[in-house]
Amino acid sequence: MSEDVNKLVDKLMHELRRGTITIGVLSQLSEPQYGYSLVTMLNEKGVQVEPGTLYPLLRRLEKQGLLSSKWDTNESRPRKYYYLNHLGRMVYDELCVEWRKIVSSLDFIIEEDRGN
Template structure:
């Protein structure tokens, strides 16, 4: 396998790992009501490197799955859609956090 092929494989693997962590991160950050762009900026400040094309479909899906609540609020000149985790999302978040910790412990034992 040449270096270029290794790089492509590495990037794909990182994307898969990242995708699994994004739901956990989004739910955790929505403990306070935030509008989409505000959440996007916060996640990117934390190093997630997200785009609108990734975040907004995820927010719609989480809303459809009844894990977050959303509402349109008209502020100043344009409406903003605000999101906040609900009880269903909190239950899932706690389960995901627990599973994430378990997986990290198992990985630590393997990769030492």
């Protein structure tokens, strides 16, 4: 029974995380970062993300105009650095506001449920 619970929780958490990764990524890009350093940073801070998910996401955010990028070819291996541009900064700030709203309304709902 608990195995079923775990499986279902895993599946639902996977869906839940997918949407939040974007906020996590945007939050770390005030300073330019390359993909793998971002994976490490996020994982250290408890935001689970696979490189296979993050790399396409970075590219998508760039295409949407939230991120800018530049290649750094001075190091031993060439790396593509991404950073938040003006539009990305505005979107990120707005997303944070929206996120807090979600947190507080869900907190309220959960507490209300407990109270009953």
